[in-house]
Structure formats: structure tokens, C-alpha cells
Amino acid sequence: MGEVRFGVDDLAGLRFAISPLWETVASLRATADPGRHAVHLPWIRKALALRQDRAVAAHGAALSALTPQDGAVRAFLAPSPRCPLAEIEEELAALVALPAEHVRGGLAEVARRAPLSAFERRLADAPERVLPELADAVLAWWQAGVRPHWPRIRSVLEADIAYRTRQLAEDGMREVFAHLHPSVRWSEDRLVSADLPAGRLGLDGGGITLAPSAFAPRCHLLSGQPAPQPLAGPPTAPPLAEQPTTPPCVIYPSRAVGTLWERRDRTGNALDRLLGRSRAQLLAHTSSPSTTTGLARLTGLSPGAVSQHLAVLRDAGLVTGHRYRREVHYTASELGVTLLDLTPGAPGPG
Incomplete structure (x- = not known):
């Protein structure tokens, strides 16, 4: 021991x-x-x-010395x-x-x-x-x-x-x-x-x-x-x-x-129609905590647009945010996760 x-x-x-x-x-x-x-x-x-x-x-x-x-x-x-x-x-x-x-x-x-x-x-x-x-x-x-x-x-x-x-x-x-x-x-x-x-x-x-x-x-x-x-x-x-x-x-x-390389079906669905495609994508990406910069990089949206969409999702109780040093990490709330799980073909990372 x-x-x-x-x-x-x-x-x-x-x-x-x-x-x-x-x-x-x-x-x-x-x-x-x-x-x-x-x-x-x-x-x-x-x-x-x-x-x-x-x-x-x-x-x-x-490299072989590092992988003996x-x-x-x-x-x-x-x-x-x-x-x-x-x-x-x-x-x-x-x-x-x-x-x-x-x-x-x-x-x-x-x-x-x-x-x-x-x-x-x-x-x-x-x-x-x-x-x-x-x-x-x-x-x-x-x-x-x-x-x-x-x-x-x-x-x-x-x-x-x-x-x-x-x-x-x-x-x-x-x-x-x-x-x-x-x-x-x-x-x-x-x-x-x-x-x-x-x-x-x-x-x-x-x-x-x-x-x-x-x-x-x-x-x-x-x-x-x-x-x-x-x-x-x-x-x-x-x-x-x-x-x-x-x-x-x-x-x-x-x-x-386990969420690192996951992919989900990104075809049109009810969640897109409910939230809009960009917000639906952002909600799916917050299934693991993500920053505004990271979400912008993943979705192709501008950081400003991501911030605006996240504010709407947060006000609706679908995501929460917590600060770590200079960055805020956004995570789908229990309600947001439930919404993703109940929506067939919900958009996802990648």
C-alpha cells in the first residue's frame, strides 16, 4: 500500500x-x-x-519510445x-x-x-x-x-x-x-x-x-x-x-x-421548429459543459450570436452557466436534457 x-x-x-x-x-x-x-x-x-x-x-x-x-x-x-x-x-x-x-x-x-x-x-x-x-x-x-x-x-x-x-x-x-x-x-x-x-x-x-x-x-x-x-x-x-x-x-x-466523439442525427425535427435550428444545436452541444468560444467554434456561429442564443436558452431554464476563471461554462439543465432525450432526431455535436 x-x-x-x-x-x-x-x-x-x-x-x-x-x-x-x-x-x-x-x-x-x-x-x-x-x-x-x-x-x-x-x-x-x-x-x-x-x-x-x-x-x-x-x-x-x-514516438515508439513513448508507446513501448x-x-x-x-x-x-x-x-x-x-x-x-x-x-x-x-x-x-x-x-x-x-x-x-x-x-x-x-x-x-x-x-x-x-x-x-x-x-x-x-x-x-x-x-x-x-x-x-x-x-x-x-x-x-x-x-x-x-x-x-x-x-x-x-x-x-x-x-x-x-x-x-x-x-x-x-x-x-x-x-x-x-x-x-x-x-x-x-x-x-x-x-x-x-x-x-x-x-x-x-x-x-x-x-x-x-x-x-x-x-x-x-x-x-x-x-x-x-x-x-x-x-x-x-x-x-x-x-x-x-x-x-x-x-x-x-x-x-x-x-x-464518452461524449467526446459522439455524433447525433442532425436532420430537421420538432426541436428545430420549437427553438430554431441554431438554439437547438447549441442546446445539444451543452449536453457537456461548453464555453461561448467553444460553442462558436463548433457551430460556426459568431460568439455574439452564441451569447444571444444562450441568454434566451438560459432565461427559458434550458441551460445553466457557471464561471471558471475568465470563462462561463454552459450546461443543459435537467429540463434541457429531458427535452433533448424526448425529441427524436435532436441535433447534436458534430
Whole structure:
């Protein structure tokens, strides 16, 4: 049984973040094991073809190192996110700046379970020279396979964070951790998991970051120390002894991932005639929380038009809005969901 122990300052230092780098690496892992990521099959079918793209294929060795045959995710190659809404370029810069001992430590643990690939051996020999190659490979995959869908993915992740922060405010941290993942539970002052390597990680006042993932089927722990350990899977490293430069991060499966690639029949129907086609489309898109900007991107309407239609839907009690940082997330109300469910052929996302 492994434990992450919280102090008073750590409880006050709980924060949420979104990591484009982690999503990019995890999405690549999903293409290597489609059967385990059935919810993403609509995207995977297209993504597999993108793996043959010339710009992506040129980085084949590096990308293969991120999708090894042992099915693991090289978590030590994904630095803990440093800010809530990081850009991929910021995270790739952190990847390139990983200390050589961090990379070698992680690869040494990998080598205890399976032989290293040729690329991994090069990485262990000269991390400073090979890490930029790895960053270029991740960027190529991001541009080809993830960036075109990032607004949709990010919307789901932001909606999850909005839900968890509201849960934190209403029910407290115990409930947040109790529903994070079946393998994780909160006990007194610690986060406990049977999948966490034996021992205890003390946060020592640095706090912890929680990051939802659309592509992670289970939890992982990212840390700034050499060879951070996943919350799921076999032990990969001894307990961490020093205070990390950035807070550890728990990656956990996001809510509502099943809505990510869904499509519905968009033919004319009674809901179009009742609300108007644009408002019917917007109502359907708010089956998962969405921002004005995201809805404008999905529907092709201007942000101003989206705001006007949402105001009407909100006044009618069909959608509700809640603010997260500078953005308002709109979600179909219980009445709105019932209306969608009772209307055959209701329009939907995509």
C-alpha cells in the first residue's frame, strides 16, 4: 500500500491543471492499444492513418519510445504541469530541461523490467542531446493528431475541473478524492492507493496538482523528482526523498469522456421548429459543459450570436452557466436534457 501524506499547507495548496503534453503522450498510447481505449475509436481510426504522415513518421523511433510494447506510459518524461492552463510549448520546454539524472533514473527502472529500445539507450547516454528530438516528436504528433481536436478535448477537461471545484466547495476534499478513481481513497491525512508503490511520499508543504485526462484509463503520479511513480501499475522507483521543484501531479481519468466523439442525427425535427435550428444545436452541444468560444467554434456561429442564443436558452431554464476563471461554462439543465432525450432526431455535436 502506497501513501501520499498531506500537511495543512498541502491541503491549502491543492490545485487543478490541464496538461497538453500529457494528453498528447497519452493519446499516442491510445493509438497503440485501441482495444483498451474503445471510447476513442472514432478518433483512433483517423489517428492511425496520421501515424503514416511524413512529418510524424520521421520521428518514429522517438514516438515508439513513448508507446513501448510493455504497455506502460513513460510518466517520467511528462513533467508535472507548472500552471493551470499551460501551452504545449511551455511543457515541451520543461521536457527539454529535465535533469539528466531524472531521465537516467527513470530509464534505469524501465531497464529492470524490459530491455531498452535503441532510442532509449541513446536517451540514457546523452539526455541533453536527445531530449530535443523527443520534444520535436511530441510536437509533430500534437500538430497532426491532437491540436485539431484540442478545443473539444479541452472543453471536456475544463468541465471536469469545474465539476471537481464545485464538489470541493460543497462537499470538501474527502469527496473529491473519493470519486477521483476506484483505485484511490482518502484516509485521515493521506491519499492511499493499493497500486502506489509501498512507502510514503510527504508533500512537505508543496501541495499537489490534480489534472484530468481524456486519454488516461487510470491514475498516474507525476513528480519533479527522478523516476516518479504511477498510481497504477508495478513499482518503478524507490520512494521520493527530496522536495520536488514543482508540486506532484495526479493524472486521473476525466468525467464525460464518452461524449467526446459522439455524433447525433442532425436532420430537421420538432426541436428545430420549437427553438430554431441554431438554439437547438447549441442546446445539444451543452449536453457537456461548453464555453461561448467553444460553442462558436463548433457551430460556426459568431460568439455574439452564441451569447444571444444562450441568454434566451438560459432565461427559458434550458441551460445553466457557471464561471471558471475568465470563462462561463454552459450546461443543459435537467429540463434541457429531458427535452433533448424526448425529441427524436435532436441535433447534436458534430
